[in-house]
Amino acid sequence: MIKAVCFDLDNTLLDRDKSLHSFLEDQYARLNMFHHVEKDLYMNRFIELDDRGYVWKDTVYETLIREFDLRGHTVEELLSDYLLHFQHHCIPLGPVEEVLRELRAREIFIGIITNGFHQFQSDNLKALSIHLYAHTILISESVGMRKPDKRIFQSIAGKMGVQVEECAFVGDHPINDVKGAKDAGMTSIWLRGDGYSVPDHADAIIDQLPELKGVLRKLDVERQEQPRPHSCESI
Numbered sequence: 001m002i003k004a005v006c007f008d009l010d011n012t013l014l015d016r017d018k019s020l021h022s023f024l025e026d027q028y029a030r031l032n033m034f035h036h037v038e039k040d041l042y043m044n045r046f047i048e049l050d051d052r053g054y055v056w057k058d059t060v061y062e063t064l065i066r067e068f069d070l071r072g073h074t075v076e077e078l079l080s081d082y083l084l085h086f087q088h089h090c091i092p093l094g095p096v097e098e099v100l101r102e103l104r105a106r107e108i109f110i111g112i113i114t115n116g117f118h119q120f121q122s123d124n125l126k127a128l129s130i131h132l133y134a135h136t137i138l139i140s141e142s143v144g145m146r147k148p149d150k151r152i153f154q155s156i157a158g159k160m161g162v163q164v165e166e167c168a169f170v171g172d173h174p175i176n177d178v179k180g181a182k183d184a185g186m187t188s189i190w191l192r193g194d195g196y197s198v199p200d201h202a203d204a205i206i207d208q209l210p211e212l213k214g215v216l217r218k219l220d221v222e223r224q225e226q227p228r229p230h231s232c233e234s235i
Contacts (some may be wrong), residue, residue: 004160006111007179008170008172009124009125010116012093012172014090014128018134020086026085027085037068046060061075061079082170082224096128099212100133102213108216109160111138112130117139117141121139122228125137143155145172148176148180150183153169154184154185164186168188168189170191172190174199186196187203189203189204189205191208
């Protein structure tokens with residue numbers, strides 16, 4: 001039986017695309033420093049450079065300052081603004097709290113594993129109130145490991161007091177989430193993400209988080225129906 005469900009954060013529980021768009025609109029208007037750059041041009045270029053969050057923001061801002069001639073503003077200033085204000089624009093990816101409440105009601109442990117800086121990701125989790133439902137949260141900077149390292153998946157299972165085989169992991173990235181969890185021994189559930197090919201190693205695929213309930217039930221039934229090896233007794 002699956003006793004614990006662990007989640008990725010960005011584009012799994014957090015709608016990072018909508019959150020980033022909201023933040024960029026606010027930053028553009030609030031700092032009033034891009035008067036010579038069209039807003040959509042600035043936002044689209046940021047999103048392109050950001051590459052789904054896998055490029056460090058200091059690199060993104062350094063490129064923007066150079067390309068758009070944002071004189072008078074430093075990388076450190078813009079990065080600090082991002083780290084401070086992004087949390088105020090966090091948008092959940094669907095009915096996240098409803099799904100987490102249901103898992104807690106079924107006495108299923110909830111874990112979260114996310115790559116990133118501790119303070120930044122902690123602020124985002126708190127902004128969505130997700131930290132109230134999780135039994136264990138691992139952020140890569142704090143533990144010195146990053147997905148898809150299988151040790152970080154094995155670590156969260158140990159902290160929750162369950163075997164990795166009793167855990168399911170839900171995430172959008174085919175390698176960092178799905179393959180990483182699978183290699184660690186977890187059941188891997190892919191939350192379908194735009195721009196990614198269907199991973200061969202996913203045990204199940206969902207399009208929205210509310211589908212998770214039915215998938216977990218199906219996986220438990222399939223496990224119960226698997227034949228068990230016969231024990232051999234000496235004569």
